[in-house]
Amino acid sequence: MASKTSSIKPPTWVTAWFLITIPVIFWDVGYCFMRPRSFEGGDLHWIWKGYDIYQNIDLLYGVEAFEKGEGFTNAQAFMNLVENILNVVYLYLAHVAESPIAPLVGYVSVHLTVGKTMLYWLQEYYCGFCAIGHNKLSNIIVFWVIPNGLWIVVPSLIGYTLGKQLVRQLYVAHGATKKSKSK
Numbered sequence: 001m002a003s004k005t006s007s008i009k010p011p012t013w014v015t016a017w018f019l020i021t022i023p024v025i026f027w028d029v030g031y032c033f034m035r036p037r038s039f040e041g042g043d044l045h046w047i048w049k050g051y052d053i054y055q056n057i058d059l060l061y062g063v064e065a066f067e068k069g070e071g072f073t074n075a076q077a078f079m080n081l082v083e084n085i086l087n088v089v090y091l092y093l094a095h096v097a098e099s100p101i102a103p104l105v106g107y108v109s110v111h112l113t114v115g116k117t118m119l120y121w122l123q124e125y126y127c128g129f130c131a132i133g134h135n136k137l138s139n140i141i142v143f144w145v146i147p148n149g150l151w152i153v154v155p156s157l158i159g160y161t162l163g164k165q166l167v168r169q170l171y172v173a174h175g176a177t178k179k180s181k182s183k
Contacts, residue, residue, distance in 0.1 A: 008098050008102050008103065009094055010103075010106065010162070010165075011161065014106075014162075015091065015094075018087050018090065018106075021087070022087050022091075025080050025083070025084040026084060027047075027048070029077045029080050029081050030047070031048045032076075032077035033074065033077060035066050036066060039063055039066075040052040057143040058143075059130075059134070060073045061073060072123065076116060079112065083112045086109035087106075090106040094106065103165040103166050107159055107162040107163060107166060110158045111155070114152055114156055114159065117151040117152050117155075
């Protein structure tokens with residue numbers, strides 16, 4: 001039987017994904033919630049320098065959507081915040097507390113990521129590519145498809161990995177329950 005630690009601790013690549021993406025997500029949330037000050041030309045834009053490209057690739061992140069009062073960007077940023085808090089809790093539970101609920105928290109978190117990113121893609125599809133359709137195909141692929149695709153592929157793989165941990169834990173718990181009932 002696996003030890004408590006080995007059944008809870010994730011593979012290194014899973015931990016690395018969370019450690020790398022947690023600050024990226026907080027940075028993105030900050031950009032969204034600090035608009036218009038975070039826009040190119042805003043007094044805080046220096047913090048979000050890379051967004052001067054992205055706000056022109058994905059218009060939901062840009063000035064026009066903000067001025068129209070479109071709320072999708074900040075709504076998804078709020079969901080990013082919830083997801084990221086779960087990411088931090090997951091790392092704490094998996095690596096510090098070594099809690100058996102860690103895989104469940106991580107599983108929920110990555111599925112929030114996948115679901116939210118799929119919603120983002122579907123929203124773009126169903127509005128006729130209203131926020132990215134003005135770009136050259138090469139820019140869409142480099143600046144939108146690849147980065148956003150990572151937020152579907154990697155969390156899906158993590159969900160599969162954590163799902164296997166959850167299933168193992170359920171089988172162990174089920175076996176223990178059956179043994180105690182037979183006594």
